[in-house]
Each structure stands twice: as C-alpha cells, then as structure tokens.
Amino acid sequence: MTDTSTTLLVFEDEKLKIGVNTETSLLRLTWLQHPTSETYRQGYRQAIMIALEYKTKFWLTDSRKVQYLYMADQYWMYAKMRPLLKGGKLLKFAIVLQPETLMMTDRQPILDNSGEIAKPNLGFNLEFFLDLDSASSWLLGKNE
Numbered sequence: 776m777t778d779t780s781t782t783l784l785v786f787e788d789e790k791l792k793i794g795v796n797t798e799t800s801l802l803r804l805t806w807l808q809h810p811t812s813e814t815y816r817q818g819y820r821q822a823i824m825i826a827l828e829y830k831t832k833f834w835l836t837d838s839r840k841v842q843y844l845y846m847a848d849q850y851w852m853y854a855k856m857r858p859l860l861k862g863g864k865l866l867k868f869a870i871v872l873q874p875e876t877l878m879m880t881d882r883q884p885i886l887d888n889s890g891e892i893a894k895p896n897l898g899f900n901l902e903f904f905l906d907l908d909s910a911s912s913w914l915l916g917k918n919e
Contacts, residue, residue, distance in 0.1 A: 785825050791818045793825055799915055800832040800864075806840045812848055815841075819852070823859045833914045834868045837907060841876060857898050865899045869910035872903060 781798035790810055794803045804822045826834060856868075904910035 786821060790814055793818075793822050795825065795829045795831060797829070800830070801835060801914065802826045802829065802831040802833070803835045803837070805837040808840050809842050812845055815844070815848055816851060819856075820859070823856070826860065826865060827863050830864045832864050832866045834865060835907075835910055835914055836868075836870045838870055838872050838876065841872070843876060860898065867914050868899055868901045869914050870901070870903050871907055871910050872905065874905055 782794050782796045782803075784792065784794045786793040790806070790808055791814075792805050792807065794805075795801070796803070802822060802825060804818065806818070810818060822834075822836075825831075902910075902913060904913070
C-alpha cells in the first residue's frame with residue numbers, strides 16, 4: 776500500500792496543488808509553475824486555511840518551480856504567516872527551493888517599522904532545503 780492512501784488532494788489547478796496526509800499530519804503545497812505575486816499570496820492564504828481546518832502539524836512547500844521571489848513577498852511570508860496560523864497546530868515548516876532561488880532568499884531577520892532588526896517569531900520552526908527527501912526527513916523525524 777502506498778502513502779497516497781492517506782493523502783487527500785484538497786485543491787489543484789494549473790498553478791498549484793495542496794494535499795493533506797491525515798496520517799502524518801502533513802500539508803504539502805506544490806507550485807506547478809512560477810506564480811505571480813498575487814497568485815503566490817492567494818495560494819499561501821488558501822493553504823493556511825486548509826492547514827487550520829485539518830490542524831496539520833507539518834507543512835512542506837515544494838517551490839522548485841518558483842524561479843525567484845520578490846522581497847515584498849518574502850516579507851509578506853514572514854509578517855503574515857504567524858498571525859494567520861495563530862492558534863493552529865503547526866510545529867515545522869519546510870520549503871524546498873532551487874539552489875539559485877535559495878541564494879536569493881532572505882533568511883535573515885527582517886527589519887521592523889523602527890528599523891531595528893526583528894526576528895520573525897513565527898511560532899514554528901522554518902527551514903529551507905534543496906531536495907524533498909531532506910525536507911521530509913527533517914519534518915517527520917523524531918527530533919523536534
């Protein structure tokens with residue numbers, strides 16, 4: 776029996792698909808093509824609502840089709856994800872990127888409105904990976 780028996784495809788269109796594995800409490804967002812800024816934000820909002828509905832503990836985003844990400848969208852991720860997921864069960868969040876995209880991703884603390892460095896207090900662990908196997912191992916491993 777394959778792992779897909781416990782995975783429910785919740786949403787799919789030409790740009791992205793979102794599935795939930797109810798056995799492992801894993802939400803998986805897969806970008807099927809490079810999104811516009813608007814599509815990127817809409818896709819994440821939709822995935823957040825699904826994560827809250829299914830009370831998922833782990834989140835895996837396959838962003839290998841995302842060629843680049845505007846700084847405004849990176850900031851949006853850090854600034855908006857935590858409030859939207861507040862009250863949820865999320866423990867770990869993994870994002871898989873192409874090496875070129877990872878090099879352009881700002882993984883450092885962001886500046887708050889006063890210009891001071893503010894660590895994004897997401898309320899869950901966020902890590903970036905270059906392959907799905909490493910991301911899955913980190914997410915579902917026994918080490919918290």
